[in-house]
Amino acid sequence: MRTSRASMAAVIAMLGLALLPAATQAILTPRADALVLRRGRGSLEEAANLYSKALEQHAGDVELKLKLADALNGVMRVRTNGNSIAIDRMLDNAENKAIWAKYGPRALELAREVRDALPKDVRAAHVFADAYMFSSSSKGIITQALQGAATVFVTNAELILALDEKYDSGVGHALLGCFYAVAPWPFGSLDTSSKQLEMAVKIAPTQRNLYFSGVVAFKRKEWEKAAERFRGAQVAKPGSLTESDFSDFMLDESTKALTLVEAELKTCAAKGTRR
Numbered sequence: 001m002r003t004s005r006a007s008m009a010a011v012i013a014m015l016g017l018a019l020l021p022a023a024t025q026a027i028l029t030p031r032a033d034a035l036v037l038r039r040g041r042g043s044l045e046e047a048a049n050l051y052s053k054a055l056e057q058h059a060g061d062v063e064l065k066l067k068l069a070d071a072l073n074g075v076m077r078v079r080t081n082g083n084s085i086a087i088d089r090m091l092d093n094a095e096n097k098a099i100w101a102k103y104g105p106r107a108l109e110l111a112r113e114v115r116d117a118l119p120k121d122v123r124a125a126h127v128f129a130d131a132y133m134f135s136s137s138s139k140g141i142i143t144q145a146l147q148g149a150a151t152v153f154v155t156n157a158e159l160i161l162a163l164d165e166k167y168d169s170g171v172g173h174a175l176l177g178c179f180y181a182v183a184p185w186p187f188g189s190l191d192t193s194s195k196q197l198e199m200a201v202k203i204a205p206t207q208r209n210l211y212f213s214g215v216v217a218f219k220r221k222e223w224e225k226a227a228e229r230f231r232g233a234q235v236a237k238p239g240s241l242t243e244s245d246f247s248d249f250m251l252d253e254s255t256k257a258l259t260l261v262e263a264e265l266k267t268c269a270a271k272g273t274r275r
Helices: 005-014 021-038 041-057 062-079 094-117 122-137 141-163 171-182 190-203 207-219 223-235 247-271
Strands: none
Touching (some): 021 041, 021 062, 041 062, 062 094, 062 122, 094 122, 122 141, 122 171, 141 171, 171 190, 171 207, 207 223, 207 247
């Protein structure tokens, strides 16, 4: 009679025996991998726990470190709407800062080890960039930018672009676009942000890229462009698992923003001006 890995683990646990390290990883890691694909807060938190347990038996396993850091990033992304940009606010509120402070340092520690071990791996570069963003944002985005995090953030995004500009639908450009949209003087620039996001949209008109571009167009009072991008974001699909983590947020924000943009367009039409 065949026995599944899960059943074997249960039998051994009932007998009070410890799983051998190889058996632990063979059972825990596939389960965690499946949960990561499922996404959602509960699945990602459980996946992170399973990867962490497997890593206890394989402390030097670079792939496990990468998977755990990525899962922790996913938890933060789902719970804080990706630390995204919006037309009317920043997302570094007290609740989100607490979440980034809880998960960010561990994700960053692991991601740094992986990046150092795999300096040419674009996924490692992306996981590190996200971990750095979340961890540093726990202390306030503007505060951290003025204390030197801005330079590191830009360097992280530029490394992704250098390794593979099209990776994750141009996520390097998306990261830079968001950074320049919210960074304080002398770093911030809506013009630079818009250019970066145009490159992202050109690579892949995904929900994330269209939404981000719409937010910046709104801030620049480019109403026609903003309307086009928000409409696009309402129907476009996420280009990756990372985008899907805050897809509902982008849909809701696009719908809300489009109502405001259409009102601005009516005002412009009444005045005989359009943008």
